[in-house]
Amino acid sequence: MEAEIRNRPSFANILVSLQPGDRIVAEADAMASMSSNIEMTTRFNGGAFGALARRIFGGESMFVNEFTTTSAPGHIVLTQPFPGDIACINLTGNTLFLQPGAFIACEPTVKLGLGWAGFRSFLAGEGFFRLKVSGNGRIWFGAYGAIFVREINDEYIVDTGHLVGYEPTISIRVGLAGGIFSSFFGGEGLVTRVRGQGRIYMQSRSFDGLAAWTNAHLF
């Protein structure tokens, strides 16, 4: 199975070429177009209970679609609702946490689960739960804006709403950006303090930032 991320970084989408027998799992509504010989099956995302939990707490859809072809080779175009970049990561037995809504697609060997992120994460505006991807294989996730990667080996500060994914060796704490005054009048408010050794993925725009800006311009 070959996959190419096109039109980066502003309107990234994934062109996947499937050979007979290849399978790819994609988030609901990720398909933009595909060859007519590709078959789609819908299944619960990690068991009925897990799927329900993911829907309610994870902000993800309960179902995922699996695309496959049995006869001839075909292609499928997968996309995300946000205008922004898409990144591909090859998991080799390791785990990655993704924020709700970031997941787009993965190879069927990758396990999708829901992890408790805690009250701290909720306070940071990132939700109570996070999506846990583990196993072997490639996963694709998207962001609103461009995606930055950073290796952390101590502490690093990210504005809330900009964190897309992180490795499980990273712990998350919510704190003030500066003193009380500068935190709230400087427009930064709460920030996320990430600590540990590992890699984090950030997006260059915040969706809540867009909503706040749009709200300010509505009458």
Place this chain on the structure above:
Amino acid sequence: MLCRPAATAIRFALDAGEGMTCEVGAMIAMTSGMTVNTTSKSRGGSGGIIKGLKRMFTGENFFLNHFTAHQDSQSLLIGPSLMGDCIHHSMRGGTMIVQGTSWLASTSTIDIDATWQGFTSALFSGESMFWVKCSGAGELFLSSYGAIYPIDINGEYVVDTGHIVAFEDSLQFRIGKAGKSLVGSFLGGEGLVCKFQGQGRLYCQSHNPPSFGKLLGPKLKPR
């Protein structure tokens, strides 16, 4: 064509007598040797009020802007209102069916009209009931939300609703379910899809405004 694909704009170089027909509001800048003529007609007098009204149903404007150069080496810069890509399609006769808001500009030799794509397809495809029909020979410029990619269909091809930009009318399309079972298709979030059949060129957009709107909508304050 400049700044593809995020914020595409198109620059035309026109000599005296040459002209373009553009969507209202598309003009960004132009040199001073141009005349603008706003009518509900396409160039050459065909159409009129009826065509303007029909165009309104497609989501386009009642009026069209005709830009004509009356001096040599003039330039015209146009762009769509949304972020996104534009494409250039050369027509040699035949007809192109364009999704309501995607038509941006065309040379004066192309006739622009609205067309009715059938009630069921409109109801279930989530697309507009009326489409813009461009026929004739000339240059056609389309815009979209997201990047545009061309597909040359020979046989059958499946497109999710909301991702169609334009297609040649040598293609027939019907509405079908995405998966094997109808329930699965809906639960899977794909719902109904458009199945194209035949031979011809299809343009798809990589992103879908309704999906983006569905995420943004709940975050907006009520008015």
